[in-house]
Amino acid sequence: MSEPNETESPERRGLLKKLAAIFVGGIVSLAAPLSGLFVFFDPLRKKKRKTEEFIRVASLDTLPVDSIPQRFSVVADRVDAWNKYPNVPIGAVFLRRTTETEVQAFNVVCPHLGCAIDQKGEHYFCPCHNSTFSLDGTVNDPSPSPRGMDALQVEVRKGGVWVKFQNFRTGTEQPIPIS
Ligand code: FES
Structure with a gap:
């Protein structure tokens, strides 16, 4: 067991005690605001919407086999x-029943560049800069769209x-999902 240091002055011991008290007090006083900040920002850590979830978009009966594509809104909780926000439109899709x-x-x-594609007869087209796409989604030449x-x-x-449902970055050759 170590002996008390006889040479340590009472002033020095008092100063050390004060410093220790300030240190402990500082930690205790920071704990509450830090935990408040954690709770405040906690929702930011949560995923906004689970993109891995499938969303029911239509009844299969509404899609005759090999018919032209139909556009449907995608409605989900945002x-x-x-x-x-429950049941709000988060996007839209074209559905085409192939079998x-x-x-x-x-x-x-x-x-x-993110305009809404339209559908006409045997192809899709974008009215903004005249990209056209086949029914299987491939981009036709010449079209400014960098991908299908x-x-x-x-x-x-x-x-x-x-x-x-998933959105993707525009202007890239490969589809890059936006979270
Ligand atoms: S945004 Fe569709 S062709 Fe430009």
Whole structure:
């Protein structure tokens, strides 16, 4: 066991005690505001919307096999850092039923600069700068769009068409998901 240091002056011991008290007091006084900040910013850490979720977009019956594509709004709960907005449009897709059980889905946003793509007869077209796309989503030449339309994952479940909705960056050759 160590002996008390006889040579340490009472003033020095008092100063050390004061410094220790200030240090401990500082930590204690910071704990509350720091935990408040953590709670305040906590929603920012949460994912705004689980993009891995499939959203029911349409009934399969509304899509005849091999018909022209139809446009549907995608409605889901939108969540920002602190608020939740139930059942609001978050985008739109073109659906085209290719077989009894298979459906194609494309985001309606043009990969060039983000205008809304339209559909006419046997092709898609973007009215902003005249990009055109085949029904399978590939971009036709000449078109300013750097890539084809952005395909989305689709599942047909219990008579419904479910889409994993996702937006992508515009102006890139490869589709880059936006979180
Ligand atoms: S935004 Fe579609 S062609 Fe330019």
